[in-house]
Amino acid sequence: QEAATVAFLMPDQASTRYEEHDYPGFKAEMGKLCPDCTVIYQNANADVALQQQQFNSVLAQGAKVIVLDPVDSSAAAALVTLAQSQGVKVIAYDRPIPGTPADYYVSFDNKGIGQAIAQSLVDHLKAKGVPDGAGVLQINGSPTDAAAGLIRDGIDAALDASAYKTLAEFDTPDWAPPEAQQWAAGQITRFGADIVGVVAANDGTGGGAIAAFKAAGVDPVPPVTGNDATIAALQLIISGDQYNTISKPSEIVAAAAANVAVTFLKGETPEAKTTLYDTPSELFVPAVVTAENIKAEIFDKGINTPEEVCTGEYAEGCKALGITQ
Amino acid sequence: MQARERLPAKGERILSLRGVTKRFGAVSALTDIELDIHAGEVVALVGDNGAGKSTLVKVLAGVHQPTAGSIEYMGRPVTLDSPAKALEMGIATVFQDLALCENLDVVANLFLGHELSPWRLDEVQMEVRAWTLLKELAARIPSVREPIASLSGGQRQTVAIARSLLLDPRIIMLDEPTAALGVAQTAEVLNLIERVRDRGLGVIIISHNMEDVRAVADRIVVLRLGRNNGVFTPETSNQDLVAAITGATENSVSRRQGRLAAEAGGTTA
């Protein structure tokens, strides 16, 4: 395979996954499939205009394939059009681009993620015998973040179908955990023991909610969801403070994207596993992680090592769950 | 505006204050001030430091609103609620603190608010007028394109005086106009005051220099602790004037003179 330039454009810093998993995964796979190719990585810090700037700049640098995780799914349509007019292939990554079909789409499904964490919580509550009609809090992501909107739609879908009601709902500005904490603290004084669970859209906001319960002296903390499987969240799951998170070993998707990119570089058309928004797509199903399956999903699969997670006070919990070095 | 149209006849009363009072919180800066200004007359306002002279001028310039009292201008009661209104009515003022914009150059300050051709400033014309005006006042300003911030105290004062002349006023109020001026510039300003008076304008001049006051004033109004303290003529002796200002015949000035005289006597003796 001859040398070519491939760009990998990520949307934000809200979680570390892009720099810690997606990009390294993509780069590693590219290195295997096309050792001479150059990979350009950019992150748009949740700024649409900056992403456009980055997109233009990788075009100027002669990228032949662009893997794009759009900050704003609809605004990205313009970028796809621009690239395709210059014969450059665009692979939509993580978030779809509904307006203009990209050349390919690989992703975990954000709406699916929202639905999965909420459903897992609902099932857990049912299993615990929480009566129908009890209330949960819903902490969404940033009101100006499209991905947060998708997760919220998923959560809504699952909760609406359940027997539990949403007591109150909050769009966390900038996904900031302190904001989530402050809001949750207010709801705790407001609803007290009526809160049987919290659906939080990511691990950061979930952590904020947990801190609020701890601060209010609520013990035990009601089940709180998360998403992203950050180490901090895994630790909280091990210590029993958080109920679940979503493991998105982004390396899988990143590797798939690299495969598709190299296929494009060879001038071939990659095979479509499914079609979404008129785009040939490949979707991966993420796994919900709870204390029951954390060992199997995280440690046995080698996504994280016990050394990373079972530090200090969490060593005890790890042992209890049978996680060993 | 209408008041502006008519040029008052010489000797006509232009401005008259009745019972004007101004309080700043607990401090009464002016109490029941009465004052009349006639066309073609120079009224000197004198008084000790903090007597309320500048406050009175600011009330007439529309800078401060009086707490009580009434003002009549050309026979009609008026409220001077903004400096713009006072200027429009023909009351021009040179403030003690000059009120110049330090970031603007001399020309810009001179014409501020009254620029020639507002939509396409005529810088050349303005500069020419600036130079001629300043020359008339014997100012020694190196360049009219330097910001005011770089001028000396006297140069700034000259600019402020020149500005008040540009507006073609009916009354001109000068608050210690010669305080920072050199001897030559002071002479020119005194000349100017006389010229202006002869053109039929009313002039209010505030000064601590009794010699200058006596040289140009037709009437000398004394303020003391914010109240009227008598009206004098230029013929009044210095001693009486100082006594009215300080409120006592035995005062710092007379004591100093007495001491100097005694010392002189002592050395000659």
Next chain:
Amino acid sequence: MQARERLPAKGERILSLRGVTKRFGAVSALTDIELDIHAGEVVALVGDNGAGKSTLVKVLAGVHQPTAGSIEYMGRPVTLDSPAKALEMGIATVFQDLALCENLDVVANLFLGHELSPWRLDEVQMEVRAWTLLKELAARIPSVREPIASLSGGQRQTVAIARSLLLDPRIIMLDEPTAALGVAQTAEVLNLIERVRDRGLGVIIISHNMEDVRAVADRIVVLRLGRNNGVFTPETSNQDLVAAITGATENSVSRRQGRLAAEAGGTTA
């Protein structure tokens, strides 16, 4: 600091300037200035507006750095690179623009930079000293707890003068100290200058009032357009002095006097 320790003997040369030059961009404000100050002597610095008097004072106060030239203080060459240094060496200054903090009250301004008991300000002591000092200068200030912004021009000037006395200086420079002062306050400041001189301090006073200058000065130094233009004694006639200041015997002052004399002659004739 060391220079401060020794009180200079009366008549000893405290300060001497040689070839001091100061340029602001294209403008030369001072050119080759020579000046000596002795202990127990009052030197008056006079000159036209913009002659460079204030610039010279600012150079000595450490506000401006001279472009060229050397300064000797108590016989030792010094660089005055900050106002703090000049103050420390015992050079106190009353600036023409006063340099007061308008947001602070009178007491705070008086003691600024030299507060009593820095870690637990002794407001009562400071207030008492403020009142006594101001009373000495015949100031009529309603309250020393009002911000400077609410004081009249003369009141501010009194505060600035009072401040310079607090520092127990060796040399005191007064840039037009009486410009805004009333007659009584002016008399007190002149008294003060004489007292200070008698205590063996060097005094530099700038003024446009030839009468005051003659009353207190031992020597009169004239600046013109930034250059030395002669040294005179108080006995010099007014006319010669004005001629030296304006650079010509035929000047605004003489013309005005001539005109007034002619008019007076005309009316009597």
Next chain:
Amino acid sequence: MTTDNDKTTLDRADARVRHDDSLKGAIRDFTDRLRSGDLGMLPVIVGLVLISTVFSALNPVFLAPNNLVNLLFDCATVGVISLGIVCVLMLGEIDLSVGSMSGLASAMIGVLWVNAGVSLPLAIVAALATGAMIGAVYATLYNRLGMPSFVSTLSGLLAILGLQLYILGPTGSINLPFASALVGFGQLWILPAWLSYLLGLLPGAVMVWVGLSVMRQRTAAGLSAQPLGRLVLKAAALTVGLEGAIYYLHLGRGVPVMFGLFVLLAVILNYGLTRTQWGRSMFAVGGNREAARRSGINVRRIYLSAFMLCSTLAALGGILSAARLASSSQQAGTGDVNLNAIAAAVIGGTSLFGGRGSAWSAVLGIIVIQAISNGLTLLNLSSSLRYMITGGVLAIAVIVDSLARQSRVSHGRG
């Protein structure tokens, strides 16, 4: 001075000033100040009362003791940052990087203490020292190069954020142990009831004590003194108010230690600003830099102290917020922290142009901001409405103050 009346004290010789020491005089004095708008913090307090009334009408939980306790916890973190902001605003400068700085400090605690096993006090000292150092850099850029603080701290904002992300590295966020003293301090610790009641007595007692000693000194020095009655009345009112508030909070969990720390810092800063040479110099430099320089004040050192204090307090705020959240995360210090910290100071009455301000402005301002945000939390609102209402309420809270100040200007106090 022929009109001197020997019976009057030194400071009451002027006939133009009205003095009145009776109770009626006090009332007239007050209405006078009311009319001239010279009311200090009163308008902000009125704004606060207004907000509280509306919110508690909409949802009574707002005034529930425990909700107020939460409010105080939340005030402390950003409030501490805002205290530092008061110092730089006082000089007419700004620090845009306090948010990042607090984030960096929070990250340092996580990395040093939890990950690297450094002892907690050492980690805290390291974080504070970093803050002080960064402040010193800003001051140097300002003093030596004359770089506007807006630009240098904007650069700092970015660079420090980068540093925060860098040291947090791949983990992204670090949990602080819930059982630790730090987290306890940030989430749980409450002053014992007897101590908080005792502390509540302190201000009134100090007021009377200091007031009496000043009174004695003034009379001895021949100056007029505040009448005893008024002093005692004020102190009594203050004490009753404070003790009432403490009683009410103790119906819930009580007074957070963290809030106590915040108030303590505000008291210290207030003392520094009003009663020391340093504070006097701060006001002077902020009011007229050149005049301050000519008075012999070391202006550069003043800037240095203000920038260092600001960054250090920002670091402390970061540590507190890490304690409050029980985690050091990438998001710490992002979002509204900057704007809230600056806005708190401004709302409380510190001028952006320098020369006017007080430590209490930060305390009041942050309470206003947090009260709005807390009050809205208790209502079910969509984000769009929440934003609109926050904007509106903020404006209303400040309008009261603006009106008062407006009247001061028209009374000639600029």
Next chain:
Amino acid sequence: MTTDNDKTTLDRADARVRHDDSLKGAIRDFTDRLRSGDLGMLPVIVGLVLISTVFSALNPVFLAPNNLVNLLFDCATVGVISLGIVCVLMLGEIDLSVGSMSGLASAMIGVLWVNAGVSLPLAIVAALATGAMIGAVYATLYNRLGMPSFVSTLSGLLAILGLQLYILGPTGSINLPFASALVGFGQLWILPAWLSYLLGLLPGAVMVWVGLSVMRQRTAAGLSAQPLGRLVLKAAALTVGLEGAIYYLHLGRGVPVMFGLFVLLAVILNYGLTRTQWGRSMFAVGGNREAARRSGINVRRIYLSAFMLCSTLAALGGILSAARLASSSQQAGTGDVNLNAIAAAVIGGTSLFGGRGSAWSAVLGIIVIQAISNGLTLLNLSSSLRYMITGGVLAIAVIVDSLARQSRVSHGRG
């Protein structure tokens, strides 16, 4: 005035001032200004050149014509907002809500034009009118209630963001049709080569023409005039520079029409600020509000004009960014827009304290900011490094200017 020399012109009578009209004089004049730091925009340009050199050394693509064309596209949107910011900064005020305002305008275009089917010009007018209205509200709050603009625009920031989210509704973002003129304008339209070369000639021509007429008037009025040679030299240098730049850009796609609009607006604002009574009043009010009021300037009207202009330009910037993105979204106007717009003006040399500034400061400032951001996108950096480097480079870009200004202060120009 006995020393008058009749051969000299009116403005050259003073012996203390050195004048020199020869070429050697021009050079000495320049070195003089170099030493005294009175260099206007030169230091920023030097900073820009420095940045460009480094970036193009690291990645030659930086100077590729098409990359520069992209840079110009990106400059236009925030640049237009920054022009408005210059107006409020000039008065010593601030508008923190320009980001939200641009977001609201962008949302209005989407909702009115695409969703509600209103005609495009009408939608644009509606957005601009909303901007003007909001500016008028700020001005009224300032003029009538004396509310600090920091607080009123902070309230505005939140309220307008809420409005933006509200009118966009749950969809969150709306695509603008690619084929439309608006999107073409924002993404594709390039000035025809002949036109851009012609426009490149214009500044030089105007300079000579105006210069000659002023010269004639001045000589007629007895004032000294700039020597012809220097004028022609300046104009020639300017023209050669511009035409060269245009030629280089035409090696790529060419000069964006949108950038042309931005420059046109800057030219108009520059004319307004420097050559009209309004502009003079802006400087006066910013420099000394009270002096301006006493000169009879209607200070309130000046504030009104500045706030309205600022919000309206922010709305225009929002429309441009919608065009550039071909979408109206919830994210529009969030993030760094506010800080970038304000920073651009400040970096270009507009003072935050009022009374000093120019329209060109926005142009230069935004080019610096975008060059840094564009240059960094060409390097493969992790986010943490990117932040750190952005901060560092920003500081370096401004240090040049600060050094120059510092020297001006030490030369006594405050």
